[in-house]
Amino acid sequence: MELTGAQILWQSLKDEGVDTVFGYPGGAVIDFYDALVQYDINHILVRHEQGAVHAADGFARASGKVGVCMVTSGPGATNTVTGIATAYMDSIPMVVITGQVPTSLIGNDAFQEVDIVGITRPCTKHNYLVKDITKLERIIKEAFYIARSGRPGPVLIDIPKDVTNSRTLYQAIQGVHMESYNPTYHPNTKQLAKVVNLIKEAKKPIIFTGGGVVLSKGSEALTKLAQRTNIPVTGSLMGLGSYPGTDEKLWLGMLGMHGTYRANMAISDADLILAIGVRFDDRVTGKTDEFASKATIVHVDIDPTSIHKNVTVDVPVVGDCRLTLEALNQLLDDEDPAVIGPERTEWLAQIKKWKDTNPLGYNQKDCETIKPQYVIEKLFELTKGDAIISTEVGQNQMWAAQYYHFAKPNQWLTSGGLGTMGYGFPAAIGAQMAFPDKVVVDVAGDGSIQMNIQEMATAVQNKLPVKIVILNNQYLGMVRQWQELFYKKNYSQTDMTHAPDFVKLAEAYGAAGFRATKPDEVEEVLKKGLATPGPVIMEFMVSREECVYPMVPAGAPITNMLLV
Numbered sequence: 001m002e003l004t005g006a007q008i009l010w011q012s013l014k015d016e017g018v019d020t021v022f023g024y025p026g027g028a029v030i031d032f033y034d035a036l037v038q039y040d041i042n043h044i045l046v047r048h049e050q051g052a053v054h055a056a057d058g059f060a061r062a063s064g065k066v067g068v069c070m071v072t073s074g075p076g077a078t079n080t081v082t083g084i085a086t087a088y089m090d091s092i093p094m095v096v097i098t099g100q101v102p103t104s105l106i107g108n109d110a111f112q113e114v115d116i117v118g119i120t121r122p123c124t125k126h127n128y129l130v131k132d133i134t135k136l137e138r139i140i141k142e143a144f145y146i147a148r149s150g151r152p153g154p155v156l157i158d159i160p161k162d163v164t165n166s167r168t169l170y171q172a173i174q175g176v177h178m179e180s181y182n183p184t185y186h187p188n189t190k191q192l193a194k195v196v197n198l199i200k201e202a203k204k205p206i207i208f209t210g211g212g213v214v215l216s217k218g219s220e221a222l223t224k225l226a227q228r229t230n231i232p233v234t235g236s237l238m239g240l241g242s243y244p245g246t247d248e249k250l251w252l253g254m255l256g257m258h259g260t261y262r263a264n265m266a267i268s269d270a271d272l273i274l275a276i277g278v279r280f281d282d283r284v285t286g287k288t289d290e291f292a293s294k295a296t297i298v299h300v301d302i303d304p305t306s307i308h309k310n311v312t313v314d315v316p317v318v319g320d321c322r323l324t325l326e327a328l329n330q331l332l333d334d335e336d337p338a339v340i341g342p343e344r345t346e347w348l349a350q351i352k353k354w355k356d357t358n359p360l361g362y363n364q365k366d367c368e369t370i371k372p373q374y375v376i377e378k379l380f381e382l383t384k385g386d387a388i389i390s391t392e393v394g395q396n397q398m399w400a401a402q403y404y405h406f407a408k409p410n411q412w413l414t415s416g417g418l419g420t421m422g423y424g425f426p427a428a429i430g431a432q433m434a435f436p437d438k439v440v441v442d443v444a445g446d447g448s449i450q451m452n453i454q455e456m457a458t459a460v461q462n463k464l465p466v467k468i469v470i471l472n473n474q475y476l477g478m479v480r481q482w483q484e485l486f487y488k489k490n491y492s493q494t495d496m497t498h499a500p501d502f503v504k505l506a507e508a509y510g511a512a513g514f515r516a517t518k519p520d521e522v523e524e525v526l527k528k529g530l531a532t533p534g535p536v537i538m539e540f541m542v543s544r545e546e547c548v549y550p551m552v553p554a555g556a557p558i559t560n561m562l563l564v
């Protein structure tokens with residue numbers, strides 16, 4: 001069957017099981033949009049291309065599928081770069097389709113021409129410029145394969161306009177095989193045997209779980225491993241939800257700069273670290289020379305280049321996290337349960353002592369202004385821990401990480417690697433598209449929400465009931481916190497006293513808005529906001545100079561925590 005390039009694109013997306021695309025049209029992709037009506041695919045028209053990429057990213061994180069977005073050439077394409085880099089840093093499977101000027105004009109300074117393949121080379125897992133329509137179908141197949149396999153990531157396909165509107169035979173290619181790209185899924189069995197022995201010998205073991213466990217759908221196997229071996233678990237920001245945050249006995253909370261006291265102390269004192277699907281980010285390790293100096297480190301990762309990158313590892317295991325955890329569980333089936341999972345009385349008692357210091361405590365009772373921590377705790381309570389939570393970046397992100405206890409994977413959408421303000425709201429829109437019936441909440445700061453607030457129109461137009469919780473401290477709070485602690489309170493350019501009236505802004509977009517200014521209004525506003533159909537902004541005027549604690553100063557050892 002002969003089809004145009006535009007038809008081949010939509011047909012190939014359908015073949016890949018894509019039902020939702022986020023995008024924004026323009027001259028270079030107008031043929032795609034023209035052909036869209038022939039295909040049964042949802043297209044969500046965003047208000048800014050950055051919103052399209054973050055929405056595709058949120059869709060991917062919540063559903064585990066590949067997120068897809070489409071934009072035009074030139075400024076449409078450059079507007080996607082932040083979103084692509086965000087997805088790349090967090091290994092999110094995504095296919096980004098950009099329109100390009102006709103092949104004959106490439107390199108000629110044509111209207112709306114930009115070398116997006118060149119620009120995105122460092123922040124995509126792979127990218128393509130399609131110069132020949134006969135290659136289009138195969139390239140799309142490869143792009144999806146690359147995006148979702150191995151260590152997932154964003155793949156960009158740049159399609160010139162003449163490729164879009166010429167015709168060729170559509171072949172319905174089944175599957176792809178790429179000679180030069182073969183991720184290792186199955187771990188080396190000798191390495192696994194070593195890990196089993198280490199588990200048997202360890203007195204103070206700890207599991208450190210990361211985003212790789214979520215991406216590989218390895219949570220169940222991880223939970224089984226931890227509980228049968230009685231090994232406490234900590235997680236990176238990206239690992240939240242990969243182990244039930246509600247398990248009081250073994251879950252230690254997050255690790256690192258704003259990690260819990262017990263997690264940072266435990267990893268520093270541990271004799272064995274099973275690090276699964278993590279990349280030892282500097283926000284986690286602090287001063288690397290002093291990170292976990294007493295421990296034998298096992299590192300499981302599908303990406304061999306991630307091993308030894310930031311810390312020296314004793315037992316590298318290259319493989320898919322889920323398959324590795326399942327293989328470990330199988331080996332442990334042959335071991336004596338009393339040897340692999342002893343009570344670990346002393347170790348757990350030590351951890352409990354650290355836990356009892358309660359550095360995540362805060363005092364709302366004696367405070368006349370709203371504590372942001374209180375808002376998140378109430379949100380957790382009222383949504384029964386079951387909402388999909390996205391965040392912006394800053395204090396709001398850290399409080400959400402600390403006070404919303406994630407019991408399941410794919411419930412927590414946050415820009416961990418790039419730290420992108422403006423991520424949370426469009427990501428929540430993407431997640432809501434994937435799960436129309438779930439409660440989806442974006443936890444935001446008053447600064448970050450202003451970065452992509454235009455997507456409120458997208459939410460209203462598509463009847464997406466995304467809820468936004470703004471913790472309004474009238475500051476760029478996290479930067480202000482650094483200025484308070486490390487720059488002698490020189491609050492240079494972080495005062496945000498002038499902001500729109502967020503309640504009226506919501507209303508201007510056709511959404512609902514509520515505001516709480518006193519602690520006793522918090523619960524009422526949350527209840528009202530969550531019960532109101534359609535998109536809602538809930539604004540909480542919080543204590544202006546509240547800080548996120550604990551805090552490890554950048555580059556210090558992680559035992560060096562500021563506690564209050």
Ligand SMILES: Cc1ncc(C[n+]2csc(CCOP(=O)(O)OP(=O)(O)O)c2C)c(N)n1
Nearest residue numbers: 394395396419421445446447448476477478
């Ligand atoms: C796009 C972007 N620009 C700048 C920063 C640097 N930055 C990190 S946190 C932060 C402050 C965020 O303020 P706000 O959104 O009000 O949240 P809060 O920290 O007050 O919760 C800034 C400016 C960033 N992470 N992303």
